[in-house]
Amino acid sequence: xxxxxxxxxxxxxxxxxxxxxxxxxxxxxxxxxxxxxxxxxxxxxxxxxxxxxxxxxxxxxxxxxxxxxxxxxxxxxxxxxxxxxxxxxxxxxxxxxxxxxxxxxxxxxxxxxxxxxxxxxxxxxxxxxxxxxxxxxxxxxxxxxxxxxxxxxxxxxxxxxxxxxxxxxxxxxxxxxxxxxxxxxxxxxxxxxxxxxxxxxxxxxxxxxxxxxxxxxxxxxxxxxxxxxxxxxxxxxxxxxxxxxxxxxxxxxxxxxxxxxxxxxxxxxxxxxxxxxxxxxxxxxxxxxxxxxxxxxxxxxxxxxxx
Numbered sequence: 001x002x003x004x005x006x007x008x009x010x011x012x013x014x015x016x017x018x019x020x021x022x023x024x025x026x027x028x029x030x031x032x033x034x035x036x037x038x039x040x041x042x043x044x045x046x047x048x049x050x051x052x053x054x055x056x057x058x059x060x061x062x063x064x065x066x067x068x069x070x071x072x073x074x075x076x077x078x079x080x081x082x083x084x085x086x087x088x089x090x091x092x093x094x095x096x097x098x099x100x101x102x103x104x105x106x107x108x109x110x111x112x113x114x115x116x117x118x119x120x121x122x123x124x125x126x127x128x129x130x131x132x133x134x135x136x137x138x139x140x141x142x143x144x145x146x147x148x149x150x151x152x153x154x155x156x157x158x159x160x161x162x163x164x165x166x167x168x169x170x171x172x173x174x175x176x177x178x179x180x181x182x183x184x185x186x187x188x189x190x191x192x193x194x195x196x197x198x199x200x201x202x203x204x205x206x207x208x209x210x211x212x213x214x215x216x217x218x219x220x221x222x223x224x225x226x227x228x229x230x231x232x233x234x235x236x237x238x239x240x241x242x243x244x245x246x247x248x249x250x251x252x253x254x255x256x257x258x259x260x261x262x263x264x265x266x267x268x269x270x271x272x273x274x275x276x277x278x279x280x281x282x283x284x285x286x287x288x289x290x291x292x293x294x295x296x297x298x299x300x301x302x303x304x305x306x307x
């Protein structure tokens with residue numbers, strides 16, 4: 001219902017509401033100070049905060065309590081041993097190398113329609129509950145909010161809105177959009193949203209969307225395997241065009257590194273842990289466990305993931 005309302009608006013209702021809430025809170029405190037009723041003003045803000053938290057959990061936050069995707073699809077998603085991790089890292093390199101292509105300019109509306117089509121197919125095939133909603137991608141009026149917090153995309157739980165960083169590169173855009181739409185469908189954990197996005201993007205017939213999926217998951221495999229002695233030698237098998245894409249993404253991000261970005265990342269880590277997401281922001285890398293477990297459970301090559 002919330003996305004049915006917010007989805008009809010060309011701007012982010014979440015963003016506008018945030019600015020309005022900040023303005024109202026500051027105004028309320030100033031008025032309380034001037035009228036010597038500061039304690040009453042602060043108590044009113046506390047009550048408002050409780051209402052906001054309750055709204056969050058009733059509208060979307062309860063999804064953190066849902067069974068994990070590995071339980072829903074009945075496969076084991078344990079941390080792989082070194083041999084399994086190496087094998088799957090090489091597999092991901094091979095797939096990324098094979099799927100690489102120069103990324104064309106993205107037609108966001110066409111991409112949104114394609115992602116939605118593939119979601120319908122994947123959910124039907126895997127017998128996942130269909131969740132109706134309208135999640136057109138939106139950009140913020142103040143995109144620096146995402147830039148300086150190192151955020152590629154964000155799902156607004158209060159009005160069920162999907163937001164994308166307007167500075168995303170074409171190689172990032174399909175996967176990030178699919179990831180945020182997974183949040184809209186109730187997959188709250190970051191690893192699970194990435195796993196669903198991976199399935200959805202690989203289901204597409206568009207090579208650019210497939211490459212975006214392999215490119216994004218490859219970065220998680222690289223982070224996970226970096227501690228092993230043969231990492232540098234395996235890394236050399238990644239084709240130089242992919243390395244160039246990685247460097248382009250890093251060039252987009254690195255200019256925003258700083259205290260604000262660190263504070264935002266630490267705050268999000270606390271938020272995830274408070275919602276019983278083990279490992280906090282490290283949960284992003286747990287998509288590796290899900291991909292390895294899924295490939296192991298499937299056994300043979302199937303269309304769902306185009307392995």
